[in-house]
Amino acid sequence: MAVGIHELGLIIAIIISIQWVCYASIPTITDNYLIDCGSSISTNINNRNFVADSSLSSILTTPTDILASTTLNPGSSSGMSALYKTARIFTGPSSYSFSINEQGRHFVRLYFFPFVHGDYNMTTATFSVSTQDVLLLNNFQPPVNLSMKEFSLDITRDNLxxxxxxxxxSSFAFVNAIEVISVPDDVFxxxxxxxxTQTTQELSGQALETVYRLNVGGQQVLPNDDSLWRTWERDAKFLEDGSRSKNFTFSGAIYFPPQFPTDTAPEIVYKTVRELAPANNSDAQIKMTWKLDVDPNFGYLMRFHFCDVVSAAPNMLEFNVxxxxxxxxxxxxxxxxxxTALATAYYTDFLLDASDASNQLLIDISxxxxNSSRPIPPNGILNGLEIMKINFSIGSVFVVTPTDSKKNLGIILGSVIGSLAIVIVVVVVVLFLVFRRRRPTIKKYSGTWTPFSIDDLNSHSSADRTSIGTAFTSEQNGxxxxxxxxxxxxxxTNNFDESWLIGIGGFGKVYKGVLKDKTKVAVKRGNTKHKQGLKEFHNEIELLSRLRHRHLVSLIGYCDEKNEMILVYEYxxxxxxxxxxxxSTLPSLSWKQRLEICIGSARGLHYLHTSSATAIIxxxxxxxxxxxxxxxxxKVSDFGLSKIGPEMDQTHVSTAVKGSFGYLDPEYFRRQxxxxxxxxxxxxxxxxxxxCARPVIDPTLPREMVNLAEWGMKWQKKxxxxxxxxxxxxxxxxxSSLRKFGETIEKCLADYGAQRPLIGDVLWNLEYTLQLQEADSDISEINSVNRIPELSPVVRSINASEDGTAEFNTSTLNDFTDASMDKVFSQLINSEGR
Incomplete structure (x- = not known):
């Protein structure tokens, strides 16, 4: 049984991953690399195992092997002192290479503490640090005391x-420790x-450097008390006049809504607060101000954390920032x-452009x-503040390519060959690979932007393809x-004329287009800086190139020239x-039109869920x-986030949470x-x-109405x-039609997936709702909140045919009277009914 180069590479990667598991206690986050640089033994800090880089020659490329250590006490208040006692010295360009398991936002932390080691006085070292895409530090000379540089990078490669x-x-470089940690998508x-200007600006792909992270009104928060191992400093030394404010610590529990998950900031940050203090005299201005020194040559992202733990009742706090x-x-x-009410976590982000920056940030709360019509006591609060530098790179990136992995194969295998568990894993992997090669697969996103041919997307010969520029319909597309x-x-698109713009989304802009034969198309031009743009681009082509259904938007083609990511759809x-x-000012849809649209959409989703052995979610x-x-x-559209569902022997797919606020499944959000x-x-x-014809999230409404799902369910349950x-x-x-529609909504919005119907059942209920609307009389005596328990003798399967119509098994409809069946199911049985 031969194993190819690709399979061997995967086996080696898995062995390395297992080696990492042996070395470190890895949290549930995807990537968690902790390196103690220059050390010969691993270092455990707060149950986090920093691996000695002397044992990781496979990821380290350096011309010399210089390990330095000191007996000095770095005096770290963060509990990380042990990491600063060793260092790796580089006399020439060197690098560490990390395999990235899931692309996206990552924290990269670099630790520095200069000391003297033999002929190397690290206080004189000057060097630069770079990734493949970002220059992190340019001609950097670490301060004489210990320091840590934290960066938030949007990684779109398979390795860092x-x-x-x-x-x-005459100079050299050094580093004491390195962390590379994946960050949940919803944190940024x-x-x-x-x-x-109060306009919205895109942040996808931006590299950020943490400048300040303050626990306002509270004590320092150490990495061990933060799920992402961040340090939160006290704010007192940045406060202009402490007499204008007072601290408060809340003893109750903090509620984290889905939009603001617990990883956003530790609970203690929201429990502690600084609030305005009453003025000493009537002429004094009530205001608290923080002064923060910054570099005026850069822009800054500012995150304000708020949590009302000071008010006696809701709606009694109003202030200016x-x-x-x-x-x-x-x-x-x-x-x-x-x-919800009080003690709920909330944050908001603002961007200060470099053109508006000065050498100091002034943050005012007043x-x-x-308002005489609504008298409330004068007050204002702040719980936490994060300041991150944007576009901090000045200079060119440089990359030290890692050594050939084959040279390290003996080291990798030698370090684990004695473990029987590893041998077993390798055998299992080989068998898995052989099995996998016999099954059709979707090609995995490579993580790097390279043009690809149409042959990568399908197996059709060029003779099968219609020439570009001819009319395409969903039936022709196949x-x-x-x-x-x-x-x-x-x-x-008239050179992507903005007046031809018909939509804007997270991926990019959508333009109306007219091909040379006058066929109208929709042209989605991706933003190359979009966080997941390339991955979504590949994903949508992969899926739509093999899906065909009347209620799915058809993909006509794509363009990947000049680093462009463009998708062309039917208009x-x-x-x-x-x-x-x-x-908008468009005419209102009738109730029948709305039901038919819901039915069509459900058919499209049903096809996704059932058209192959493995569902597409x-x-x-x-x-x-x-x-x-x-x-x-x-027609259902936008498949950039779609994912292949669980295999038949699985119950779910574990994956990072993606979706849109207001629509997100709470169970998926909680359990991933x-x-x-x-x-x-x-x-x-x-x-x-x-x-209801209103947005799913509307923060301008009263609190109990903000979230449509919560608000609507309250009325439905009543x-x-x-x-x-x-x-x-x-x-x-x-x-009767309204009642059935409401019951269907209630089933769909159950807290747990096991309590929700399949989309086929939802489709059935929507068809039923339409029949109730069009029936000659009210036949509400036929009760079926969900057809599974009540109507199980009647219908159990809906098969979506290629043209999108639903096929119902009506062989056991004898439980209904002839009159009821004629009124309700006439169009279901008659394929020409609609």
């Missing part, structure tokens, strides 16, 4: 190389509001921004303008892909479902991703275990949108869903 290069022939948002005298939050009523020249798409004349529900079901053609036929039921939950939120129906269709919905 951290290179060290001495500045000049992709956008922030600019301070001066400004940066460098620019107001960023005016009459900010914190409790109205939250999903009371809101008095599983073919078309590679458009970039110039053709420029012509089709959907009526736009998004969302735009027809709210936020969409992961971003929302009204903005349901498109309508000229006849209001619904993805199933088809996550799509069902999201679709249940869409059903609420359809009947049996009063009719109270929140879109006023434009009130009076047009039959009570």
């Amino acid at each position: 190389i951290i290179s060290f290069a001495p500045s000049g022939s 948002r992709v956008t922030a509001t600019t301070v001066r 400004s940066v460098n005298r620019w107001p960023i939050l005016t009459n900010f009523e914190l409790d109205n921004k939250l999903f 009371p809101s303008t008095p 599983n073919l892909g078309y590679r458009f020249p970039f110039f053709m798409l420029q012509v089709a 959907m004349e009526k736009g998004t479902l969302k735009s027809h529900l709210y936020g 969409h992961r971003d079901v929302k009204s903005a991703n349901i498109l309508l053609d000229e006849n209001f036929l619904a 275990k993805l199933t088809e039921k996550s799509d069902v939950y999201s679709f249940g939120v869409v059903l609420l949108e359809v009947i 049996g009063e869903l009719g109270q929140i129906v879109d006023p434009r269709i009130v009076g047009t919905i039959r009570p």
Whole structure:
């Protein structure tokens, strides 16, 4: 049984991974590399095992092997003193190479403490540090006391190389310790509001350097008390006048809503707070100010953490926040921004452009303008503050390529060959690889941007392909892909004319286009700086090139020239479902139209979940991703986040949480275990949108109304869903139809996936809802909250045919009277009914 080079490489990678497990206690996060540089033995700090780099020759490339140590006491207050007592010295360009298991945001921490080792006086060292994409430190000379540099990098490669290069022939470089830690996606948002212009700016792909991280009003928080091992300093030394504020520590529990997970900041940061103190005299200004020294040549991302633990009741706290005298939050009523009452974690991000920066940041908190109609005591709070430098690279990146892994093969194998467990794992892996080669697979995203041919996407010969520029329909598309020249798409979109813009999403902008034969298309031009852009680009092509269904948007082609990521779809004349529900001047949809759109969308999802042995989970079901053609036929779109579901012998897929706020399955969010039921939950939120015609998250509304799912379910459970129906269709919905629709929503939005129906059952109930609406009389005596328990003798399967129609097994409909069946199921049985 021969094993190829690719398989051997994977085996070696797995052996290295197992070696890492032997060395370190790895948390649940995906990547967790802890290196004690220059040490001959591993160092355990707060149950974190820093591996001695002398035992990791496979990841280290250096011309010399110089290990340094000192007996000096670094005096670290963070409990990390032991890490600073050894160092690795580099007399020439050197690097560490780390395998990245899941691309995305990572913390990279570099520890420095200069001391004298033989002829090397580290206080005189000057050097630069770089990754493949970012220059982290340029001509850096560490301070005489210990220091730690923390960077937040958006890694889009399969490996991370951290290179060290001495500045000049007489200098050298050194480092005491290194951490590379993956960060959950929801800890960093992709956008922030600019301070001066109050516009939204994209942050995806930005490299950040932590400058300040303050626990406002509290004591220092050490890495052992933070899930991501961050250090939070006290804010007192940056406060202009301590008499204008007072500290408070909350003894109760903090609530973390889904939008602000527990990894955002430790609970202690939200429990401690600095609030305004009453003025000593009537002429004194009530305000607290922090002064923070910064480099004026850079922009800064500022994260403000708030948690109202000082008010006696909700809606009694309102204040102003400004940066460098620019107001960023005016009459900010914190409790109205939250999903529950007091003691709820919240943060907001602002961006200070380099053109607006000075050598000092002034952060002011002051009371809101008095309002006679709503008198509240003057106050203001701040719980935490993070300041991160943006675009800190000045100079060119450099990369020290790791040595050939074959040279280290003997070292890698020799270090573990004595372990029987390793041998067993290798055998299992080989068998798995052989088995896998016999099965069709989806090609894994490589993590680097390289143009790829259409042959990578399908096995059709060139003779099978229709020439570019001819008319394409969903039926013609099949599983073919078309590679458009970039110039053709420029012509089709009038050189990406902004007046032709029809949508903007996280991936990029969508333009209307017209091909040379007058066929209309939608052209989605990806933002190359988008955090997951390339991965989503590949994912969507991989999926849509082999999916074909009447209720899925068809992919016509793509373009990958000149580092472009462009997808070309069939044009959907009526736009998004969302735009027809709210936020535009488009005519209102009738209740029947809304039901038919929901049914079509459910058919598309049902096809995804059931068309192959392994389900495809969409992961971003929302009204903005349901498109309508000229006849209001619904089609599900945007498969960039889609994921192959669990195998038949599995119950779920463990994966990082992705999706859109307001639609996100709470169980998936809590457990990071993805199933088809996550799509069902999201679709249940869409059903609420359809009947209420309002956004799923609206922070301008009163607190209890902000989250549509929570608010809608309260009315549904009271049996009063009719109270929140879109006023434009009130009076047009039959009570039985409304009741069935509400019951379907309630099932979809169950807290646990096991309690939710399959999407096929949801489709059945929606068909039933439409029949109830169109029936000659109210037949509400046929009760089925979910057809599984009540109607199990009647129908158990819906098979989505290629044209998108649903096939129902009606062989046991004899439980119903002929009259009821004629009224309710006539169109289900008659394929020509609609």
